[in-house]
Amino acid sequence: MNNFSxxxxxxxxxxxxxxxxxxxxxxGRIFGVSGILGGLLRRSAxxxxxxxxxxxxxxxxxxxxxxxxxxxxxxxxxxxxxNALLAGLLVGVGTQLGNGCTSGHGVCGIxxxxxRSMVATATFMLTGIVTVFLTRHVFGGAS
Amino acid sequence: MKSMVVNFAAGLLFAVGLxxxxxxxxxxVVGFLDVFGDWDASLAFVMVGGIxxxxxxxxxxxxxxxxxxxxxxxxxxxxxxxxxLVLGAGIFGVGWALAGYCPGPGLVTAASGVASAxxxxxxxxxxxxxxxxxxxxxxxxxxxxxx
Numbered sequence: 001m002n003n004f005s006x007x008x009x010x011x012x013x014x015x016x017x018x019x020x021x022x023x024x025x026x027x028g029r030i031f032g033v034s035g036i037l038g039g040l041l042r043r044s045a046x047x048x049x050x051x052x053x054x055x056x057x058x059x060x061x062x063x064x065x066x067x068x069x070x071x072x073x074x075x076x077x078x079x080x081x082x083n084a085l086l087a088g089l090l091v092g093v094g095t096q097l098g099n100g101c102t103s104g105h106g107v108c109g110i111x112x113x114x115x116r117s118m119v120a121t122a123t124f125m126l127t128g129i130v131t132v133f134l135t136r137h138v139f140g141g142a143s
Numbered sequence: 144m145k146s147m148v149v150n151f152a153a154g155l156l157f158a159v160g161l162x163x164x165x166x167x168x169x170x171x172v173v174g175f176l177d178v179f180g181d182w183d184a185s186l187a188f189v190m191v192g193g194i195x196x197x198x199x200x201x202x203x204x205x206x207x208x209x210x211x212x213x214x215x216x217x218x219x220x221x222x223x224x225x226x227x228l229v230l231g232a233g234i235f236g237v238g239w240a241l242a243g244y245c246p247g248p249g250l251v252t253a254a255s256g257v258a259s260a261x262x263x264x265x266x267x268x269x270x271x272x273x274x275x276x277x278x279x280x281x282x283x284x285x286x287x288x289x290x
Contacts, residue, residue, distance in 0.1 A: 003171065003174070003183055003185070004183055004184060004185055005165060005185045006184075006185060006188045008163055008164065008165065008185075009164050009165055009185040009186060009187075009188035009189045009192065010188045010189070010191065010192040011163055011164070011192065012160045012161065012162070012163035012164020012165065012166070012189055012192065013160070013164055013188060013189035013190060013191060013192020013193040013194075013195075013196075014160070014192040014193070014195070014196045015156060015157075015159060015160030015163060015164075015192075016157055016160035016161065016164065016189070016192070016193045016196075017160075017192060017193040017194065017195065017196030017197035017198075017200070018156065018160070018196050018200070019153045019154070019156035019157035019160055020153070020157065020193070020197050020201075021196065021197055021200035021201060021204065022149065022152070022153045022156070023149075023150065023153040024197075024200075024201055024204050024205070024210070025200075025204045025207075025210060025211055026146060026149045026150060026153065026210055026211045026212050027146070027150065027210055027211075027212055027213055027217075028209065028210030028213050028215060028216035028217050028218070029216075029217045029218070030218065030219065031153065031157065033245075033246040033247040033250070034246045034271075037246055037250070037267075037268070037271065038271050038275070041268060041271050041272055041275070042275060049147060050146070050147070050150055053146075053147040053148075053150035053151045053154065054150050054151070054153060054154040055154065055250065056151055056154065057150065057151040057152060057153060057154020057155040057156075057157070057158065058154040058155070058157060058158045058247060058250045058251055058254070059154075059158075059250060059251070059253075059254040060151070060154070060155050060158070060254070061154065061155040061156070061157065061158020061159055061161075061162070061251055061254070062158055062167075062250065062251040062252060062253065062254025062255040063254055063255065064155065064158070064159065065158065065159065065162040065167070065251065065255060066254075066255040066256060069162055069163070070255075072161075072162035072163070072165075072167045072168065072255075073162075073167050073168065073252055073255050073257060074168060075168045075169045075170040075171070075243070076170040077169050077170035077173055077243060078169070078259055079169060079241065079242040079243065079244075079259050079263070080259070081258070081259060081262050083241055083242055083259075084242050084244075084259040084260070084262040084263040084266070085262055085263075085266045086238070086241060086266075087238040087239070087241035087242030087244065087263055087266075088238065088242070088244075088249070088262065088263040088264065088265065088266030088267035088268075088269070088270060089238070089266045089267070089269065089270040089273075090234050090235065090237050090238025090241070090270065091235055091238035091239060091242075091244070091245060091246065091249070091263075091267050091270065092238075092266065092267040092268060092269060092270020092271040092272075092273070092274065093231075093234055093270040093271070093273060093274045094231045094232065094233070094234030094235030094236070094237070094238055094270075095231065095235050095246060095271070096231070096270075096271050096274035096275065096278070097227050097230060097231030097234065097274055097278075098227065098228050098229075098230070098231020098232040098233075098234070098235055099219075099227075099228065099231065100232075101235060101245050101246050101247075102166075102239075102245045102247070103157075103245075103246075103247055105232070106190060106193075107190065107193040107194060107197055108197060108201070109219075110190075110194055111193075111194045111197040111198040111201055112201060112218075114219070114222075115222065115224070116219075116221060116222060116223070116224060116228060119224050119228065119229065119232075120228055120229075120231075120232040121232070123228075123229055123232035123233050123236065124232040124233065124235045124236030124239060125176075125236065126233075126236065127232075127233045127234075127235075127236030127237050127240070128176045128236040128237070128239050128240040129176050129178050129179075129240070131176070131236065131237045131240035131241060132173055132176040132177050132178075132180075132240045133177075133178075133179050133180075135240070135241070136173075136177060136180055137179060137180060
């Protein structure tokens with residue numbers, strides 16, 4: 001295992017859980033980023049402002065991290081622009097079709113003991129693992 | 144409005160959590176999925192931390208009659224496992240593994256100025272809109288049969 005960082009991972013996870021909990025207390029909703037962004041794009045009249053605030057906070061958080069903890073973005077792997085384009089499309093389609101992502105299903109859903117979320121999480125982990133296996137070990141070299 | 148400040152703060156805290164957790168580092172995400180290679184298990188601990196905190200707090204908070212800024216909770220109630228769920232999750236997993244970004248980290252990293260994350264976010268938004276259109280079309284073609 002390289003760069004194994006269980007403590008910062010645990011702390012980060014706890015902060016994620018805390019943030020999602022605050023949102024739940026405040027608005028009574030699941031902190032699922034794909035759901036919030038999808039709802040924003042649908043321009044659903046209801047709770048549009050709420051979604052803008054959350055997405056705004058995420059973006060502001062990115063700017064804050066850049067200032068105080070730029071190492072968060074350091075990566076030995078940078079996806080090529082084509083890679084990022086394809087990945088974005090798949091993530092966009094998949095999260096809407098599957099009604100969630102790592103935050104909605106993986107953290108919130110599993111915490112609520114939702115079988116739907118457990119199945120969804122297991123599924124995207126599985127296809128993720130297979131994809132990395134194919135790109136890294138079969139077709140060789142990450143782009 | 145107070146609620147919007149809280150929602151914004153939740154988003155900001157979530158972003159900081161993602162950064163601390165390593166979710167904004169695509170090589171760490173891919174490393175977690177690289178089970179057959181140089182495996183980095185760190186992200187498993189992200190989920191443990193998240194589920195531990197959310198599991199406890201959500202249980203406490205949902206005992207309330209209502210949230211702070213709404214008159215009722217809006218929680219998913221579906222329990223069925225359908226093809227859309229599995230297919231959607233499957234497709235999402237492929238995309239996640241290709242770039243090492245999922246929606247939250249993609250947005251956060253794009254906001255920090257990383258170009259590839261910016262491309263990811265734009266095409267993710269496009270993909271979402273495509274799915275919305277396709278779903279509408281499919282729904283019109285396959286209306287639920289009247290009971």
